Amino acid sequence: MTSAKSHGCQAPAGAREVVVVSCVTFETSKVVDPILFYKATRVHLINYVKDEKDPDLQVYGDFCGEVMRQLREGMGMDDQQMVLHRRPVYDFSSMMEVLHQVLRSEKELGSNDKDVYVNVSAGTAEYTAAATIASMMVPGVKPFTVSTRKYFVPPDKLREIYYDGDRPVGMSKEVRDPSLLGIYPIEEPPEDLVRGLRVLHEMMQSKKKSSQRNVIKELQSQGIWNYVHKPRRPGADNSKKEQSITMHYRRHFLEKWIEKGWVCKDERRLQITESGLCIINTFYKG
Numbered sequence: 001m002t003s004a005k006s007h008g009c010q011a012p013a014g015a016r017e018v019v020v021v022s023c024v025t026f027e028t029s030k031v032v033d034p035i036l037f038y039k040a041t042r043v044h045l046i047n048y049v050k051d052e053k054d055p056d057l058q059v060y061g062d063f064c065g066e067v068m069r070q071l072r073e074g075m076g077m078d079d080q081q082m083v084l085h086r087r088p089v090y091d092f093s094s095m096m097e098v099l100h101q102v103l104r105s106e107k108e109l110g111s112n113d114k115d116v117y118v119n120v121s122a123g124t125a126e127y128t129a130a131a132t133i134a135s136m137m138v139p140g141v142k143p144f145t146v147s148t149r150k151y152f153v154p155p156d157k158l159r160e161i162y163y164d165g166d167r168p169v170g171m172s173k174e175v176r177d178p179s180l181l182g183i184y185p186i187e188e189p190p191e192d193l194v195r196g197l198r199v200l201h202e203m204m205q206s207k208k209k210s211s212q213r214n215v216i217k218e219l220q221s222q223g224i225w226n227y228v229h230k231p232r233r234p235g236a237d238n239s240k241k242e243q244s245i246t247m248h249y250r251r252h253f254l255e256k257w258i259e260k261g262w263v264c265k266d267e268r269r270l271q272i273t274e275s276g277l278c279i280i281n282t283f284y285k286g
Contacts, residue, residue, distance in 0.1 A: 017041050017114040019106050021099070021131070023089055023123025024064045030122040032070045034146050038117055043071065044102050046085045046095070046127065089123060092181050095130035103138040118143045133184055189260075191284050195224050196253050197262055198280040201272050210270065216249050227252070 020040040022031045024047045035043055047064040051057050064084070071077040087098050099118070106116045120131045120143050135143035153161060162170055199218050203210045219225040227248040254270075257263035262276030272280075 015041070019044070019114060019116045020119065021102060021117070022046070022119035023095075023127040023131070024067050025060065025089060025123050026063055027122045028063060028066050028070065030146055030148070031067050031119065032074070034117070034119055034144065035071065036074060038115070040075070040117075042081050042083065043077070044083045044085060046087055046089060046098060046123070048086055048089045050088075089127050092126040092130055092179070095124075095127045096134060096182065096184070099130050099134040100137065103134055103141050107138055107140055116141045119146065121145045121147070129181060133186070136186060137184070189279055189283055190256075192224055192226070193253065193256055193260075193262075194279055194283045195222070197257055197272070197276055198284075199224065200257075200263075200270070201277070201280055204270075204272070212246055212249055212254075216245060219249075219253075 018038050018040045019042050020035045020038055021044040022035070024031055024045050031045075045064060045067065047060065049057055049061045052061065068082055068084075071082060085098050085102070087094050089095065103116060103118070106114065116138075118131050118135045118141060120128050120135070123131075132143060135141045162168060196219055199222060200210060200215055203215065203218060208214065216225065227245065254263070257276070258265070260275075261273055262279055264271050264273055
């Protein structure tokens with residue numbers, strides 16, 4: 001088993017590296033199955049046993065050991081490919097620190113020939129919150145969720161496990177005082193860029209011609225266009241005005257869409273990326 005500072009073994013020459021980051025508490029399938037699905041070449045596992053001498057707490061180590069056993073047997077992974085981070089998974093700041101460090105390190109090691117995935121479904125609530133935020137801070141990282149298809153606890157046993165007599169109580173008997181999460185500002189996407197992108201998408205969906213001129217007209221008609229051309233002198237060449245308007249569209253909209261990864265060019269045609277679709281399906285829909 002390597003330390004947190006080790007980068008593990010490398011993928012074969014010419015092969016694309018795939019890294020998966022996950023937290024291990026009381027789950028095995030939610031951790032192992034996505035790693036198998038993405039065919040990871042290296043994994044980062046975050047696990048914590050507060051007191052390894054306490055037999056009641058050893059269950060946390062048992063789950064991690066089982067995950068690593070399955071990865072050895074199912075994927076032939078060795079200890080160098082499984083980087084274990086022993087950090088308190090119930091501490092949000094600690095999770096932010098280790099996740100940000102791991103994700104930045106992995107992307108700096110070769111973002112062009114490496115895919116980095118983060119499992120935000122397994123682990124503590126503090127890990128999930130930190131994993132989601134950290135994934136958005138490091139460009140190119142791909143957070144994912146995984147839902148349960150089947151449970152080990154059969155429906156006829158739910159009342160026995162989650163009820164106290166006739167009262168539903170859940171897993172927690174008592175809880176500690178609330179702890180506020182640290183604030184890590186993430187800017188909202190600019191409203192005009194999002195609304196403008198939605199205009200472009202709707203034009204593409206309706207098979208309207210999405211030439212620059214037509215998109216500009218649609219932006220103007222919907223009140224998204226705020227550029228006013230100011231000629232240098234009365235009676236100036238009208239073609240200059242057209243050039244100025246087109247240049248504003250390219251600089252203020254098109255280039256920024258591409259820079260943010262919302263739009264890409266495919267054989268000289270614009271395509272809205274998955275990231276772009278996520279943006280227009282989330283923000284400023286009213």
